[in-house]
Amino acid sequence: MTRLARLRTTLAEQPWELWTRQIAAVLRMDLRKNFLSRRGIWIYLLAFAPVVIITLHAIIDRHSGSMREDTEVLAGIFQFFYLRLGIFFGCLGIFTWLFRGEIIEKSLHYYFLAPVKREVLLLGKFVGGLVTSVTLFGLGVFASFAMMYLRFGDAGQYYIFNGPGMGQLLAYLGVTVLACIGYGSVFLALSLLFKNPVIPAILVLGWETFTPVLPSLVQRFSITYYLKQRN
Amino acid sequence: MSASLGDRVQVTGDREDRMSNVVSASAPRHSDANRQDRIILENVSKFYGEVLGVNRVNLSIPPGVTGLVGPNGSGKTTLMNLMTGLIHPTEGRVSVLGISPTRPEELFRRVGYCAQFDSFPKGVTGFSFIYNTLRLHGLDDREAVRLSQEALERVGMTEPALRKVAGYSKGMRQRIRLAQAIAHHPTVLVLDEPLNGLDPMARAESLELFQALGKQGLHVVISSHILHEVDKMSDQVILMSSGYVVAEGQIHTVRTEVKEHPMQILIRCSDPNLLASRVFAQDHVVEAKLIDDGKGVLVRTRDADAFYLLLNQLVVKEKLSLETVAPADDDVNSVYQYLIGSENKTI
Amino acid sequence: MAVYKRSYKPYEGGTTSDRWRFLVLTRYGFSGLFDSRPFTGAFVLSFVPFLIALAGIYFAHSATLRALLQVRGPGPNTAQINNYFFLAFLGIQSWLSFLLITWQGPQLIASDLANNALPLILGRPISRTEYVLGKFLVIASLVSVITWIPTLLLFFLNGGMEGNGWIWSHFWMLGSILLASWMWIAIVGLVALAASAWLKWRVAASALMLAFFFVGPGFGAAINATLGTNWGHMLDVLYAVKLIWVGLFRVPVSTAETLNMLGIPLWSAWCSVAGTCGLSLFLLNRRLKAREVVRG
Incomplete structure (x- = not known):
């Protein structure tokens, strides 16, 4: 039997259906906790605060300002608020809490008392965090984008559907997803390795802030570097 | 083991x-x-x-x-x-x-x-x-x-x-x-x-x-x-x-198996005084105590099997009528006290 | 009729003064903080800038040393010991104290909440205000030792070396140092306590504290950029603190403009600081209770 055939047989023998069900069970519990707990209100604030400002801007400055100017403002908000602060701190909160939260609330053992592979549990938890962060920040970015161009009426619609607008939106959303995956996996790993993941998180924040002024080879070791490439 | x-x-x-x-x-x-x-x-x-x-x-x-x-x-x-x-x-x-x-x-x-x-x-x-x-x-x-x-x-x-x-x-x-x-x-x-x-x-x-x-x-x-x-x-x-x-x-x-603590056996019978005097004469019996209501005797023995044999003989010989024969410390509490209680006064 | 023997005797000995009893909490708070060796190490390291400043002042006033160094080469320019010097030193020390408090400060209340110790403490003759005061004093003492105490030492040292009534002509700076430091102590202390009172996990409280000081400026900048205003700076407490300090240390308007520090009027910076302290006190008042309401 060739190596490939053996691998195929091994893969076919795995209880994929059971694992899928177990991941779904972990996901359901975590999504409820992440979206509906009062503790998570601040993440909503982080994700939707710019939407409020842009809505105010749409109301107050409805007869002034240019689309070009607003595009630059939106780019600034995305790069400096969402990418460097909102998604960073949001993912820090969501992903470090996935396991550390269970440890703090002394409820992790309930997962360990179920016939779940540790890898399946980890995957389920990570996907739960990812769905939460992508949904909240993706919606935040989408709503910010929509509110920014909606006030321009037909010109805004034209910019989105016939101009570069749609590509710009997709790029923002793509970078948001990548940022959630990048920061999420880093923070999940830190929360499993360190009892106090905030200290390494501060170092990550410092690193992400100062790498742009470092040589390009060093810049490649930061998440922001790759996100900028995508942007 | x-x-x-x-x-x-x-x-x-x-x-x-x-x-x-x-x-x-x-x-x-x-x-x-x-x-x-x-x-x-x-x-x-x-x-x-x-x-x-x-x-x-x-x-x-x-x-x-x-x-x-x-x-x-x-x-x-x-x-x-x-x-x-x-x-x-x-x-x-x-x-x-x-x-x-x-x-x-x-x-x-x-x-x-x-x-x-x-x-x-x-x-x-x-x-x-x-x-x-x-x-x-x-x-x-x-x-x-x-x-x-x-x-x-x-x-x-x-x-x-x-x-x-x-x-x-x-x-x-x-x-x-x-x-x-x-x-x-x-x-x-x-x-x-x-x-x-x-x-x-x-x-x-x-x-x-x-x-x-x-x-x-x-x-x-x-x-x-x-x-x-x-x-x-x-x-x-x-x-x-x-x-x-x-x-x-x-x-x-x-x-x-707890040999160092004599076994306690409670016997209720027609003549507890007589039973107490007879059993006390045996070497393996450490104590024979009449209980408060006067209708029974509490025996502490180092050899329960020998005691039960003796009791059978006495019942036949002295024509005693037995109401109850029951071990008095054959439970978890007593065993716990004997084996652990001396080391840990509180549970 | 029942006869009861009263053999129990309650404690009738002396107790400590009611007024200063909360200091017990402060004492325990300190011992908790300095249980951590890395924290103790970081605390000691926070005095390095003080030693450097000390050396700088000595260098500025020692003609012999300067001459000695000039002999070997052109020599460095002597630092001017003036209001900028003290403002910069206080700024550095404040940042160091901020890092220390963000690291260990939130454990002061969070650990009591996580271990359900609050009902035990508040079940003793200690009021909620005294509890907060006791915990706040831990932060206040720690930040004081890092900020205004060394700054005043430098001030008097420089005054002594300068002579000729330097202290009297710069006496106003004494008030500036104290006021600026205590304002900083109030902000950092209250925000740390409020964060730790709302989150049982001290690590999350540290993160919240960081987020408060870093996301606020980001959000403020977003407001400024989107709405074309400067009022977004009101959400940036660090900006407000800097603005007030610039005023307190009598930095000339032209310099402050160069530093981009006059985006909002001074009174609004005071409002921002007062708002932060007020919000923190409100949160502490809401959270610190001797009982916990369970929503079943």
Whole structure:
């Protein structure tokens, strides 16, 4: 039997259906906790605060300002608020809490008392965090984008559907997803390795802030570097 | 060293003896068939840094209700955590029905554990707590709902099931954890202090439930401080002190092995004065005391078999009519006092 | 009729003064903080800038040393010991104290909440205000030792070396140092306590504190950019603090403009600081209770 055939047989023998069900069970519990707990209100604030400002801007400055100017403002908000602060701190909160939260609330053992592979549990938890962060920040970015161009009426619609607008939106959303995956996996790993993941998180924040002024080879070791490439 | 709780008993005298016994004993060999229906611990030790959890424990637990008794810090919870793989032994091997606790995805299909921690995931209701656990087992929605309801019914928690656990009383939380442990129909049930916080009615119901499960052939391992309840429900007991197994087996057999404490036997008969004078003449009888109502005598003897033989002879010879003959300290409480009580004044 | 023997005797000995009893909490708070060796190490390291400043002052006033160094080469320019010097030193020390408090400050209340110790403490003759005061004093003492105490030492040292009534002509700076430091102590202390009172996990409280000081400026900048205003700076407490300090240390308007520090009027910076302290006190008042309401 060739190596490939053996691998195929091994893969076919795995209880994929059971694992899928177990991941779904972990996901359901975590999504409820992440979206509906009062503790998570601040993440909503982080994700939707710019939407409020842009809505105010749409109301107050409805007869002034240019689309070009607003595009630059939106780019600034995305790069400096969402990418460097909102998604960073949001993912820090969501992903470090996935396991550390269970440890703090002394409820992790309930997962360990179920016939779940540790890898399946980890995957389920990570996907739960990812769905939460992508949904909240993706919606935040989408709503910010929509509110920014909606006030321009037909010109805004034209910019989105016939101009570069749609590509710009997709790029923002793509970078948001990548940022959630990048920061999420880093923070999940830190929360499993360190009892106090905030200290390494501060170092990550410092690193992400100062790498742009470092040589390009060093810049490649930061998440922001790759996100900028995508942007 | 012990082979199994069902067939033999090990009781040792002082700590030095106990330790030397344990050290010198070699771990028993277990056949595959034996492994399949027993919880087996072979030379298991667990150290938390320099602190001893349990030391060189050898046990083979058969089906039925097994009471785990010992003072605080004696290693009961450590032993239970080892059985369920929540912690791994520093040395030795654990096997539960032939499954190693290092394989949780197999183990927990057959094991239910009601841990001591009084904590729950935030915001859950009684029902969702059990339902979510069952979904983690891989059950579909319909089965999970059915088994959740069944478990809730068994512990008498159907009515408050949709309320949040955070608002439950201590007894209700205890029962909901018990329901979570039994919901997936395990064959091994490990219960750490399951009677804590329960009111007398709920205790009686739980005891009944444990006994029923034990009779159905489940392995029910229960730790408790309430000795008369352990006595009532257990088919066998394990006595622990300072990380060591002090005694194990059926309580009557354990008591017989405690030679340094004379056995107490209560006899109610037609002429207790005569009986007292006759038995006191024997060497193995340490004390013969008339009881307060004057209708019986309490005898303390170093050789219970010899005493029963003598009693038969006296009954025939002196034409005594016997009302009751019963061992007075043949229970967990007395055995606990004799073996552990002198070391730990409080439980 | 029942006869009861009264053999129990309650404690009738002396107790500590009611007024200063809360200091017990402060004492325990300190011992908790300095249990951590890395924290103690970081605390000691926070005095390095003080030693450097000390050396700088000595260098500025020692003609011999300067001459010695000039002999070997052109020599460095002597630092001017003036209001900028003290403002910069206080700024550095404040940042160091901020890092220390963010690291360990939130454990002061969070650990009591996580271990359900609050009902035990408040079940003693200690009021909620005294509890907060006791905990706040831990932060206040720690930040004081890092900020205004060394700054005043430098001030008097420089005054002594300068002579000719330097202290009297710069006496106003004494008030500036104290006021600026205590304002900083109030902000950092109250925000740390409020964060730790709302989150049982001290690590999360540290993260919240960081987020408060870093996301606020980001959000403020977003407001400024989107709405074309400067009022977004009101959400940036660090900006408000800098603005007030610039005023307190009498930095000339032209310099402040160069530093981009006059985006909002001074009174609004005070409002921002007062708002932060007020919000923190409000949160502490809401959270610190001897009982916990369980929503069942």
